[in-house]
Amino acid sequence: MEKKIILSGIQPSGVPTLGNYIGALRNWKLLQSDDKFCYYCVANMHALTVRQDAQELRSRSMGMAALLIACGIDPKVSPLFIQSDVVQHAQLNWVLACNTYMGELNRMTQFKDKSAKHADNINAGLFTYPVLMAGDILLYQADLVPVGHDQKQHVELARNIAIRFNNAYGEIFKVPEPYIPKLGGRVMSLTDPEKKMSKSDANPNSYISILDDPAVITKKFKRAVTDSEGRIAYEEGRHGVNNLLSIYCAVTGMTMEDAVASFPEGSGYGLLKKTVADAVIAEIEPVQNEYKRILADRGELEAIVKRGAEQASEVAEKTIDLVYKKVGLR
Numbered sequence: 001m002e003k004k005i006i007l008s009g010i011q012p013s014g015v016p017t018l019g020n021y022i023g024a025l026r027n028w029k030l031l032q033s034d035d036k037f038c039y040y041c042v043a044n045m046h047a048l049t050v051r052q053d054a055q056e057l058r059s060r061s062m063g064m065a066a067l068l069i070a071c072g073i074d075p076k077v078s079p080l081f082i083q084s085d086v087v088q089h090a091q092l093n094w095v096l097a098c099n100t101y102m103g104e105l106n107r108m109t110q111f112k113d114k115s116a117k118h119a120d121n122i123n124a125g126l127f128t129y130p131v132l133m134a135g136d137i138l139l140y141q142a143d144l145v146p147v148g149h150d151q152k153q154h155v156e157l158a159r160n161i162a163i164r165f166n167n168a169y170g171e172i173f174k175v176p177e178p179y180i181p182k183l184g185g186r187v188m189s190l191t192d193p194e195k196k197m198s199k200s201d202a203n204p205n206s207y208i209s210i211l212d213d214p215a216v217i218t219k220k221f222k223r224a225v226t227d228s229e230g231r232i233a234y235e236e237g238r239h240g241v242n243n244l245l246s247i248y249c250a251v252t253g254m255t256m257e258d259a260v261a262s263f264p265e266g267s268g269y270g271l272l273k274k275t276v277a278d279a280v281i282a283e284i285e286p287v288q289n290e291y292k293r294i295l296a297d298r299g300e301l302e303a304i305v306k307r308g309a310e311q312a313s314e315v316a317e318k319t320i321d322l323v324y325k326k327v328g329l330r
């Protein structure tokens with residue numbers, strides 16, 4: 001049986017939030033199974049779209065690799081690597097850029113959001129970033145790309161580039177599909193539940209960092225914005241309560257119906273917040289302990305990402321060879 005190929009990446013820009021965890025990392029772990037082969041990368045080249053301190057970037061990349069292992073990525077089974085250690089990502093990028101239209105990139109909502117946020121540094125990399133991401137995916141002939149909802153548009157672009165390239169040059173790329181959790185694909189800010197939870201938010205109460213202390217997690221949930229209805233139910237327009245319930249379902253694996261029914265009639269938001277906080281703590285406390293253990297052995301971590309890059313390069317090189325021959329570069 002042919003195994004399904006999974007690929008995903010995360011930028012090493014700060015500690016991941018509960019949004020990253022529920023939207024993506026939790027699925028990265030769950031997708032590792034006998035009928036799949038997973039590649040996971042720390043997308044450090046993507047992080048250059050905003051200014052970075054060199055030393056800090058390298059150290060955060062290694063920290064992110066440690067965190068991914070702590071989240072359940074088994075590097076013996078799934079190659080785990082740092083994007084820039086596999087040169088083929090840069091090599092494919094140019095060819096794909098020459099097969100992507102400005103109009104397509106102009107439609108990317110993340111570019112619009114990010115250029116508004118970094119008005120002093122709207123660089124070309126920020127604009128062409130989805131092409132680099134398409135390359136990450138297409139290099140490994142991925143079938144599925146586990147991401148949160150905010151990356152859906154980028155995965156769709158990767159599909160379009162793959163289809164266009166295949167039409168021009170023959171069946172070269174597998175056409176990938178996004179894999180987004182039904183509940184938790186878009187975890188919202190705790191302080192403004194109509195906005196996405198984001199690690200770059202200026203207000204730390206708006207997000208749960210997966211390295212937050214349990215006491216801090218409890219406090220942040222306690223302060224989470226809800227509404228004045230005082231009823232625990234998942235209903236259209238009740239963004240705050242819906243967000244808390246979705247987080248609860250995502251970390252416990254419960255259905256929404258069961259989650260709502262688990263609260264006795266007449267329960268208030270105090271109980272809801274406490275229950276969700278406890279469930280989140282139970283899920284991420286083991287991750288935090290593992291993280292400390294893994295980070296302590298820097299030599300082993302370096303060896304893991306080196307091996308991951310070697311494994312990834314072998315596969316990526318096959319794609320590059322094919323592509324470069326097809327377009328006349330080899």
Ligand code: TYM
Nearest residue numbers: 008009010011019020023024043147148151185186187197
């Ligand atoms: P990044 O680093 O911003 O986020 C990593 C993953 O977390 C998901 N995510 C969320 N999911 C649910 N709710 C949220 N509030 C939330 N915030 C973030 C993101 O959707 C993402 O899946 N460009 C990518 C990294 C990347 C990549 C790739 C992904 C680079 N190459 C190839 C897939 C395939 C990014 O910036 O994700």
